[in-house]
Amino acid sequence: MRDTLGRGIAFMREVLAAPQKTEFRYRDLRFFLRYAKPIRRLGAASLLGTLVLVGLRAVIPLSGKVFLDYLVPGAGAPPPAFPVPLSLPTLLLAMLVLGAAVGVLGLVQTYLLVRFREEYTFGLQADLFDHVLRFPLSYFKSGQTGYLMSRISGDVGVMQYLFSQFLPQIISNVFYVAFSVVILYALSARLTVLLIVFTPLFLIANLLFLGRIRTVTYQEREREAHVSRDLQEVLAGIETVKAHAAEEREVGRVVATLRGVVRMRVRNAMLASLSGQSLLGTEFLLLLAVVWVGGQEVIEGAMTIGGFVAYIAYIVTFSAAARTFFSLPVVLQPVVTSAERLREIFGTEEEAGGLVPDAVEGRIAFEGVSFSYPDGTEVLRDVSFTVGPGEVVALVGRTGAGKTTLINLVLAYYAPTAGTVTLDSRDLADLDPRWVRGQVSVVSQDLFLFHTSVEENIRYGRPEAGREDIVAAARKAQVHDEVLGLPQGYETVVGERGMQLSTGQRQRIAVARAFLRDSTILVLDEPTSALDALTEERLQASLADLAEGRTVVLITHRTSLLALADRVYAIEDGRLVERAAAGEAA
Template sequence: MVAVALMLRRYNARVRPSYRAARTRLGDLSALITDRLAGVRVVQGFAREAQEEARVSALGRDLYAAGVQAVTIRNRTFPLVRFVSNFGNVLMLGGGVWLITQGQFTLGGLLAYRGYGRYFFGPIDDLVNINDLLQRAEASGRRIFQVLDASETVQERPGARALPTPVRGEIVFEDVTFGYDPARPVLRGLTLRVAAGERVALLGASGAGKSTLIGLLTRTYDPQGGRVTLDGLDVRDLTLASLRRAAAVMQQDTFLFHDTVLENVRYARPEASAQEVQAALEVAGAAEFVAALPQGLETMVGERGVRLSGGQRQRLAIARVLLAQPAALLLDEPTSAVDAESEALIVAALSRLMRGRTALIVTHRLSLARVADRVAVLEGGRIVEEGPPDVLRARGGRYAALEQAATLEAADD
C-alpha cells in the first residue's frame, strides 16, 4: 500500500499538468468554434473559410496531442501500479504455503485468508481508477473555479438599502471622474443634473464617455472620484436590484432569447399578463408586425432574434422596457443599427415610452436629440455645451455643427 501510494503521488504530479493542458485546449477550441459560428456571415463575406478551418484543425491537433500525452502517462503508470498492488497476492500465497510446510498454518486458513485478501485489494484497484477520475475532475474544476472565485468589481455595501418608492427619477453626476484605466480617465470632473421627468440627450464623439455615464448610474462600475445619485441617494448605498429596476437600460445591440415573443417581452416582469404585453406592444409600435407573425405572440424569434429584422427587435426591446415600468430610462444608441424607415418608427415609439419618465439618451442620431428637453455635448471627458436643442442650434456651437453635418449628409443621400 505504501508503494502504491508513492507511485500514485508521482503519477498525479506528472499527469495533472497534462490534464490541465487538455482542458485548456478544449476550452480554446470550443470558444473559437462558438465565436466563428456566430460570425459565420463575416467569415463567408471575406472568404476566410479555409483559414478558419486551418485554425480549428491546429487547435484540434493541440488538443489531441495533450490528450495523448495524458493517456500515455496513464498507460505507463497504471500497469506498474496494479502489478505492485497485486504482488501482495504473490506474497500472500508464497508466505501461506511456506507456513503450511512449517506446520504453522492450515490450507483452510490460507483459503480463508486469500478470500479476505480479495476484499482488501479490490478497493485498492478501485481507488487507483478513482484517483485518475479525480485528476481529470481537478483539471476541469480548476477552470470552473477560476470563474466562480473571480472577485466582483462592484459589490453591494454592507447595509445597502432599497430605493424608496415612488421613484421620481432625478439623476445627478457630481464631479465624477472615471477611467477604465485609472491613469487615463474617460470622465474628468463631470457634473450633470437631470431633473425628474426630463429628457437629456448626450452627444459627442466615440470615446467621449457617453455610454460610461449609463454604466456608472447602473453600477456596472463605480467612479474613482465624485458620486452618482438617484433621487438624492448615492447609488453605491442602494441595493443593485432596486437600482436596476428603477433605471432600465436599452442597448443598441438588442438581445432576444431563443424563446417566444411573449416570453421575451415579459422577461423584465414575468408575472405580466398577455393583455399587458399586448398593451406594451401597442405603445412600442410592434403590435402590427407581431400579429402578422405565424403564431403571433407564441412565435419563436430564433437565437438572438435572428428571425426578426433589426427594427423589429428594437421595438420588442422597447416593449420589454415599457413592461418593466422604470422611473428612469437609459437609451444607449437605440437607433444606430437600423434604417431610416425603422428609425422613424423607433423614435416615435421611444417618444411614447419616455413620456413622463426621466430619460438619458446616448446617441449619434440627431432624430432622438431633437425630441429631448436638453442636449449635453461631451468632449474630452467634460460637458462643453449644454442647453435645449433650439437654443444650441441658434448659438452656432458644436451642436449646431452636428446638425449642419447631418443635414449635408442627408442631402448627399
C-alpha cells in the same frame, strides 16, 4: 529509427517533467462538502447500503472453501455446525439466496446513490450559476463566454463524477478491504501479516506521479476551455467569417488550440498508465509472495487446500480493491484540479450590495465625474450635469466618444475613477446595483432577444405582465401588426439572438419591453437606429408619451429625435459641452 527513438525519449522526459508548484490544499475540498449537508440523510442511507452490500459480497468467496474442505470426498475436514445439514444443494441454495439479496440491495443502493449524486450536483450547479450571474459586468467584458461556460460545465461534470463513480467505488473498496482483512486473518494469520507488510508499497508506487498528473490535468482543462472559447467565438461571428472567406483560417486557429489539448491528454494518459503499471507490479509481487508462503503451509499441513484456494481468491479481489484504494491520490488529481478551478470562480467577488430606498424620484446627477478603463484609457473627464423627473437629456458625439460609457455609469456597471454619480442625492456606490437597475428601462442599440417567443421577450422586464399589457406595449412600439403577421403571432419563437426577425423588428420589441417595464428612469441608446423614416416618425410620438414624467437619457444621431430633448450635450474629448439647439447639436 534514431530520430523516432530520440522523439520518444524527449516525450517521456516531457511526461516525467517536474510538476508545477500549486497552492491548492486537499482540505480545500471541504468547501464542497457544504452541498452534501442538506442531503446528508440520503448520503448516510446510501453509505449504510454500501456497507451491507459489500459485507454480503465479501462472504461469497468462502463458498469455495466450504466446497473443497467439507463437501469434496476425502477432504477430511470436519464440517462446522450448521442449522441444516451441509450438502451441495444446501450450499447452492444459500448462494442463490445470497445472490438475490445482493441483487435487490444493489438496486436500492444504486437508487440512493443516484439521488444523492443528482441532488448534490443540482445544489452545486445552482449555487455556481447564481454566483456567476452576480459578477460585475467588467468580469464578463474582460473574459469570453465560451471559456467561462467550459469551466462551469466541465469542472462541475468532474465533481459529479466524484460523487457518482469515484467516491462510491472508493468507499466500497475500503469496506471490502476491511472485511477481507478480517476473513483473511481468520484463514491464515501468517499470510495476513505478509499482506500488511506489502500494503504500503501500493501507495509508495504512486508518489512519483501525484503532482505531475495534477499539473498536466490543469493544463488540459485550460486548453479545453480555450477550444470552447474559440468555437463559441467563431460560431457567434459566422457571418463575418463567411463574408471574409475565412473558414480555413478559423479552422486552422481552432485546430492549433485543439492540438494542444490532444498533447496534454496523451501526457495525462501516459502518467496514468505508468501509475497503473506500478500498482499492477506491486500486486503481482504480492501474489507471488502469498503463493510461496501459502504453498509451503499447505505442504506442511498447516493450511487446508480449501483455505488456500479461498485465500488466493480473496487476494485477487483484495489486490484489485487495494489498487483502487491506493490509487486514490492519483485518480483524485483531476478532481482536485477541477475543485481548484471552481474555487477560483467561487472566489471571484460578487457585486457589492447596498442601500435599497423605499422610493425613487429619478434625479440623476454627475458631479466632476472622470472615468478610465483598467488599461488606462481615459474616456470621461470632469463631467457634471443633472437630469430630473420629466426631463429629457440628449447626448451626441462621435462613435467612441464615451456616450455609452456614461450610460454604464448610470447603470452602476462601473464606478467613476473620480467624482460621484448620484440618484436622488444618494451616491450610486452606496446603493444596491440591482435595485438601481430595477429603476431603469434600457433600449440599447446592442439588441439582444432570447431564444423564446415574442411574448416572453417583451415580458422579460416584467414577468408578471398579462397578454393585454404586452399587446398594449407592442402597439405603442409600432410592432403589434407585424407580430400578428408572424407564423404563430406572439407565440413565434424568435431564434437565437432574435435572428428570425429583422433588425427593425428586434429594435421595436426592445422598445416594447421598455414600455411594459414602466420604470422611473429611461435610457434610450440609439432607439431608432434600425428603423426607416416612416416607422421612426410613428414611433417618435410613442417615445414622447413614454418619456412623459420620467427621467430620460437619450443617445442618438437622429436629428429628429433631438426634438424630444430639453437639453442637448455633446461629448468632445471626454468632456461634456452643452449645445443650445437641436440644429446646432446635429
